[in-house]
Amino acid sequence: MTAAVLYGKQDLRLEQVAVPRPRDGELLVRVKAALTCGTDLKVYRRGYHARMLKPPMRFGHELAGIVEEVGSGVTAFHKGDRVVALNSAPCDVCFFCTHGQQNLCEDLLFNNGAYAEFIRVPARIVEKNTLLVPDDVPFEHAALTEPLACVVRGLEESGAKAGDTMIVIGAGPIGLMFMHVAEIAGVHVIAVVKREDQIDAAKLFGASSVLQISSVDDVVAAARALTPQGRGADIVIEAVAIPATWEWAVDMVRKGGVVNFFGGPPSGTKVQLDTNRLHYGDITLKASFHHTPATCRTAFELVTSRRFKCADYITGRVGLEEVPAVFARMMNRSGSSREIKTAVFPAGVPE
Structure with missing residues (x-):
């Protein structure tokens, strides 16, 4: 063969x-x-x-x-x-x-x-x-089913619920899946994208607002401005896997919010984070890797239900x-x- x-x-x-x-x-x-x-x-x-x-x-x-x-x-x-x-x-x-x-x-x-x-x-x-x-x-x-199962687990681990505001950084296949699953769950989605061709894709898959990074001087400020009262998102999903976007994610989330570092950078990659903001902002940082049999079945149900x-x-x-x-x-x-x-x-x- x-x-x-x-x-x-x-x-x-x-x-x-x-x-x-x-x-x-x-x-x-x-x-x-x-x-x-x-x-x-x-x-x-x-x-x-x-x-x-x-x-x-x-x-x-x-x-x-x-x-x-x-x-x-x-x-x-x-x-x-x-x-x-x-x-x-x-x-x-x-x-x-x-x-x-x-x-x-x-x-x-x-x-x-x-x-x-x-x-x-x-x-x-x-x-x-x-x-x-x-x-x-x-x-x-x-x-x-497989990539969607990873996304389903990431969303579950982030504690997303209907009415939340979520920023998704990155509009590759995984970022777009996060947008779509979140939108299905009743989450308000803001997409941060790199390329012009990703704008329409982000909107297709559920983003109500799309920010192209080349169109603004300060990506973090522009993203926060799109959130309620400019306080930042309840949840930020990082789906690019580079140090700059990891740092953006922490600066885009609100006090008491959750950042999910979903993108996996190469071994040895380092980032710099504002520890004062993390501590006094009571911010939760987490990462999600892979899937489980349960999230595989949840993803499969999404696929077969035609939603x-x-x-x-x-x-x-x-x-x-x-x-x-x-x-x-x-x-x-x-x-x-x-x-x-x-x-x-x-x-x-x-x-």
């Missing part, structure tokens, strides 16, 4: 590899659609991910497909089932799992290889994080042979057109 294999920094190759065979408790899934992802782009740029993969390794982790073969002992799924298989599953026995933090599992099992004709799904993911996809849900929509604008996130459709070129292009986005996620169809782009 054909599969995309990451060898290092910006070194992604299509290769012919053996079709994996499912072992006990596993599934072999024929990939019908896989999606590009900001995490995959970050891994492509850096050449590795400390927890998810080390090259050379098959690439991609957002997918949905059809069960091709069932390993011994599997009873919940059968050949021909339409499924979305998440990219990880916790052990549920370690310290973190037993303390309600499955996303921090000491033995978090990851699975990669979505940009391929077939993918083997490990037994633990089959058991804990594989879901049946209704016939009326397109595969590329179902594949949105989430799945189709609007898919802005490109390509065959498997175009994957290396897609990632090379994502490294050099000009901002001239709105690109969010590209759907990869290993069997060819459907008409």
Whole structure:
């Protein structure tokens, strides 16, 4: 079969590899659609991910497909089932799992290889994080479940509730998902974006106000001016992952508010924060990483209920042979057109 294999920094190759065979408790899934992802782009740029993969390794982790073969002992799924298989599953026995933090599992099992004709799904993911996809849900929509599950957990961890004001810094796929899920939850959303093409996208996905950073001299002051009485947002989501935006986030939140550092900068990155403001402003700082089986199911319900604008996130459709070129292009986005996620169809782009 054909599969995309990451060898290092910006070194992604299509290769012919053996079709994996499912072992006990596993599934072999024929990939019908896989999606590009900001995490995959970050891994492509850096050449590795400390927890998810080390090259050379098959690439991609957002997918949905059809069960091709069932390993011994599997009873919940059968050949021909339409499924979305998440990219990880916790052990549920370690310290973190037993303390309600499955996303921090000491033995978090990851699975990669979505940009391929077939993918083997490990037994633990089959058991804990594989879901049946209704016939009326397109595969590329179902594949949105994984990133959306991370966003759902981030929103839950931030304590967002209807009527709150939230600033979202960044309008990449994750930032846009935060805007949309927050808007669905009745949160008033203010978007802080970089590129002109991101303005319309932010509005499409629920932002009532959009601030383009190049249009103002003081981004923090301009963002706070858009909040009630200029006091700052109840919640600020940082979804860019650079020191400047981490610092902006702290300055944009109100006293008693919550900042969620969702974007993950490289190891060793440092930021400078006003400790006086943090202490006397009673500001909560937190970060959210990954998802849990529960948030995966919440995200899946959003996708299958049609409340989430799945189709609007898919802005490109390509065959498997175009994957290396897609990632090379994502490294050099000009901002001239709105690109969010590209759907990869290993069997060819459907008409």
